[in-house]
Amino acid sequence: MMNRIYFIVLGVCxxxxxxxxxxxxxxxxxEDDAYVSExxxxxxxxxxxxxxxxxxxxxGEMSEYLQFCSMLVHWKSERLQQQWTQCFDxxxxxxxxxxxxxxxxxxxGVNTCNRLISGLSGSPVDDFFKTRTExxxxxxxxxxxxxxxxxxxxxxxxxxxxxxxxxxxxxxxxYYDVYEQIVRDLRFAQENMCGPKEQTPAAVLAGxxxxxxxxxxxxAVYMQIxxxxxxxxxxxxxxxxxxxxxxxTTCEILDAEDAWTLALEAAKDVIESExxxxxxxxxxxxxxxxxxxxxxxxxxxxxxxxxxxxxxxxGNYMAVRTLPAYPGGTQNKTTENKNNGRIRPERYxxxxxxxxxxxxLAPSDRDDIEGNLYISCPDPRFDATFIHTRYRNLNTxxxxxxxxxxxxVMNINSREPYFRKYLSPxxxxxxxxxxxxxxxxxxxxLMAAEASASLSSGPGDTYWNAALDYVEQxxxxxxxxxxxxxxxxxxxxxxxxxxxDKDALVKAIMWERVYEMSCEGHEFFDTHRRGAKYLVxxxxxxxxxxxxxxxxSKVPDGAQDKTYKSVLFNGRTLPEDVEQVRxxxxxxxxxxxxxxxxxxxxxxxxxxxxx
Numbered sequence: 001m002m003n004r005i006y007f008i009v010l011g012v013c014x015x016x017x018x019x020x021x022x023x024x025x026x027x028x029x030x031e032d033d034a035y036v037s038e039x040x041x042x043x044x045x046x047x048x049x050x051x052x053x054x055x056x057x058x059x060g061e062m063s064e065y066l067q068f069c070s071m072l073v074h075w076k077s078e079r080l081q082q083q084w085t086q087c088f089d090x091x092x093x094x095x096x097x098x099x100x101x102x103x104x105x106x107x108x109g110v111n112t113c114n115r116l117i118s119g120l121s122g123s124p125v126d127d128f129f130k131t132r133t134e135x136x137x138x139x140x141x142x143x144x145x146x147x148x149x150x151x152x153x154x155x156x157x158x159x160x161x162x163x164x165x166x167x168x169x170x171x172x173x174x175y176y177d178v179y180e181q182i183v184r185d186l187r188f189a190q191e192n193m194c195g196p197k198e199q200t201p202a203a204v205l206a207g208x209x210x211x212x213x214x215x216x217x218x219x220a221v222y223m224q225i226x227x228x229x230x231x232x233x234x235x236x237x238x239x240x241x242x243x244x245x246x247x248x249t250t251c252e253i254l255d256a257e258d259a260w261t262l263a264l265e266a267a268k269d270v271i272e273s274e275x276x277x278x279x280x281x282x283x284x285x286x287x288x289x290x291x292x293x294x295x296x297x298x299x300x301x302x303x304x305x306x307x308x309x310x311x312x313x314x315g316n317y318m319a320v321r322t323l324p325a326y327p328g329g330t331q332n333k334t335t336e337n338k339n340n341g342r343i344r345p346e347r348y349x350x351x352x353x354x355x356x357x358x359x360x361l362a363p364s365d366r367d368d369i370e371g372n373l374y375i376s377c378p379d380p381r382f383d384a385t386f387i388h389t390r391y392r393n394l395n396t397x398x399x400x401x402x403x404x405x406x407x408x409v410m411n412i413n414s415r416e417p418y419f420r421k422y423l424s425p426x427x428x429x430x431x432x433x434x435x436x437x438x439x440x441x442x443x444x445x446l447m448a449a450e451a452s453a454s455l456s457s458g459p460g461d462t463y464w465n466a467a468l469d470y471v472e473q474x475x476x477x478x479x480x481x482x483x484x485x486x487x488x489x490x491x492x493x494x495x496x497x498x499x500x501d502k503d504a505l506v507k508a509i510m511w512e513r514v515y516e517m518s519c520e521g522h523e524f525f526d527t528h529r530r531g532a533k534y535l536v537x538x539x540x541x542x543x544x545x546x547x548x549x550x551x552x553s554k555v556p557d558g559a560q561d562k563t564y565k566s567v568l569f570n571g572r573t574l575p576e577d578v579e580q581v582r583x584x585x586x587x588x589x590x591x592x593x594x595x596x597x598x599x600x601x602x603x604x605x606x607x608x609x610x611x
Contacts, residue, residue, distance in 0.1 A: 034116075035123035041133045044116040048140045051109035052306060056101040058521060059306055059436050060317040064343055065098050066524035069584075071539050071574065072349050072514060073523060076341050076414055078567045088572050090528070090535065090584035094591040094605065103590045106148050107158070113141040115161040135192035139214050142185035143304070143438070146221060149178045150525055151587045153236060153606055156597075157181055169599030172589075174243055180250045182221055189214035196275045209304045212275040216303050216439050219266035219447045225251070226259035226454065227529045234531030234578060236585035238607040257455065264451035267444050276300050276441040278473065282481040283384045288424035288434045303439040308432060318343070319422035319432045322519060324400070327423060328392035335429040336395075344416045345386055345518070347403065347564065348546045353377060353515050357491050362406065373551060375404045380481040380489050385518050388417040409551050412564050419519045437520050442477075445470045446513050453505045467505060468494050474516060507538060532581035540574040540581070583608035 034040055053059060067073035068087035075084060086092055092099040116137045120130045148155045156170035157178055193211040228235055228246050237244040253259045270276065277300040279285050285301065287293050308316060321343045325336040353359075354374035362373040375389070376382075390399045401408055401415060408415040422434035437443075449470035456463035471494050479488040499505040513526050527539055547553060547565040554563065565571060575581050586606050594600045 035119045035125065038125055038129055041116075041120075041123070041125060041129065044119075045133060045136055048109070048113050048116060048137050049306075051105075051112040052140065052144070054105050054108075055317060056098075056105040057109075058438065059308070061098050062102045062105075063318065063436075063521045064321060065092060065102075066521070067343060067519070070523035070527045071543055072346050072527065073519070074344055074346055074416075074568050076344050076416065078562075078570070085570060085572075088569070088574060090540075090575070090581060092587045094588035094594070094609075096588075096590075099587055100590040100592050102587075103148075103152070103593060106144055107156075109144045110141055110148075110158060111161055113137045113144070114159060117141075118161050131192050132194060135189045135211075135214075136209070138185040139189035139193065139209060139217070142182045142189065142214075142221075143217060145178060145182050145185075146217065146224075149175050149182070150224065150529070152589055153586050154178070156599075169597055171599040172604060175237070176247050176250075179221065179225060179248065183218065183251050186214045186218045186221065190218065210275070212270050212273055213304045213439065215266050215270050215273075216444050219263050219270065219444060219451075220439070222253075222259050222263035222266060223447055223451060224529055225253060226256045226263060226451070227531070229253075229259055230256035230454070231531035231534065234533040234582065236582055236607060241607065244607065260451045260454045264448060264455065267448035267451060270444050271448060276303060276444070278441055278445075278477045280477070280480065282381050282478055285437075285440070286384060286421045286423070286434075288422070288432065289426075290433050291425070297433075297435070301441040302435075302437070303441060303444070304437075305440075306436040306438060308435050316427075316432050316434070318436065318519075319424065319427055319434050320429060322419035322422050323427070324387065324391060324393075324418050325429070326393045326395040327387065327418075327427075328394060329423055330394070330425060330427040332428040333394040337429045340429070341414070341418050343419065343519070345419060346543075347416070347552070348543050349514060349518070350374075350386065350388070350404070350417060351546070352511070353379070353382060356511070356515075357382075362404070373404060373409065378489050379478060379491050379515070381478050381515060383420075384481070385420060385515075386417045387420045387423075391418070410554075410563065412562070412567055416568075421519050437517075442474055442516055443513075443522075445473055446509060446516065449512075450506060450509045453502055453509055456502045456505070458501060459499065464502070464505070467509065471509065471512060474512070510538070528585050532578045532585060535581055535585070536576050536578055541576050544574050544576065579608070 034044060056062060065087070068075065068084070069090050069092065071087075071090065079085065082093070083096060083098060086096060117134050120134055123130055125133075145155075145157075153175045154172035155175075155178060157173035158170060159181070162168065162170075190211055193209075193214060196210050196212065199208065199210055225246075225248055229248070232239065232246055235246075237246070239245045248254075248259070253262065279296075279299050279301045284293070284296055285299070287296050290297065308319075320337050321339050321341070323330075323340060325340045326332055326334075351374050354377035355372075357377055357379040359374035359377040362375050388402055389405050390401050392398075393400050402418070403409060403412075403416050405415075422432065424432040424434050426433060449467045452463045452467035452470065456467065458464065475491055475493065479491050482489055494508075497508070499508060510526060510530070513522065527535055547569060552564045553566075575584070583606065586609075588609050589604065589606055594602060594604055
């Protein structure tokens, strides 16, 4: 029976008082009246968005566990259970309960979209409104399938609603055919969704996605395809097997250059549309203050967001798990959650970022510090991203010391930095207004930069200079993200940096994605999409070298404390063999789905995956 895969519910709950769904007066509908009016269709779209917001997905467990598998994020303390240690193989195992929950929740969302799309044909509502509804549902379905194909490769491609107890079997569809459907859905959405000037005032105020969101995701899809083609020898598929070689001709893509060209064209279309723009101050993206700064919630930088509520029902998973107890800047003085600060920044990212952009080194006369240790960074995004060195505990009224304060370099003792991005003035360990950016305008600029660099033949050509210009827009905003009356930050321009070739430039842009969008849910996809060689060269090998440095691996004489490496990495050396890493580019296909889907056998597990 396939009763483990699909949860067939047409979700119609309103998201929040600050949600675009306020414009829909219907709060619930049944099967008989689900499609009879425009407000009912709006409620159906509400259900599609709502399906993306469960605790297993983007604002919850999926983001947390994928971040760990990226090696750019770690947990707050020692973990020995397999559900945690699986991340050291850069993946999630087939028997992982979280893996299975993620898979089911994604298909539940797909089926919610399929139910709405299928039901439109018999609806008495005006055809123009039905087409717009279908376009928006297909955008959401495309985003869900884009997540599925990047996590699992071949996946069942279901475009019609599936009965809960149908007992039907669904074979895995070749990944390139899944991408073809994603492109088809996004092109339909691009052509038929509202434009920004056609949206209702309520939709504008809430940042509801419009047609240019579909174009933005098209750029991301083409970029992903380009990476699959460009790095095919290091990807998750075994090209010696029949049907595994990447074939995107149905998407009018013959090679990586075609894909990069389409990615750049889509990103440029978004940029030239002027539908979006960078927020003036980077910090304003994360103020989350509906009382004093309500317009932040309709910033032109928001392309696609998952909205949070003020009643603790959605979106606060990331806030609780990234913030310390009783942090300054909130109203929380009395409530502590056992999951506070469970998701922590990786020291390697902290040090690499500070080293890249002129960070300050610790004093050289410290007996307990060996080697270079950056203790601050002038890039304003750094302090907007991390709570480090110390923070004010509102419960005790005292400052709490954190890494890289000198006393906490060797002694981890839960004194690692925290992420700051989900800190809300109204947060009280249960409530908050912090949204999740699925896509924002800075992402589009970075996609344009990466595509331009990938098409470049070397320093000084048109594509090279365009890549630098796109990044400079982001850096210019970063420098200006200071308090009124302060001089702009001293972050250097990339024109002053010397990149030997386009490979070096591309890698710098990839790290720029890490700095600009830390803890926004992109980490796993960015570290894994360029293949196993990139993952080894840029993540596991340098991280292993970092963990071998005395400040991470040495216990001071007479000290009882465990080291950073021994606790948070269980003393592990991360895999550096490219062939071994290839299987970790995808999550293992969930064991339950193989066992209970009559169209699959154990032989249907992903290539290279042996566990």
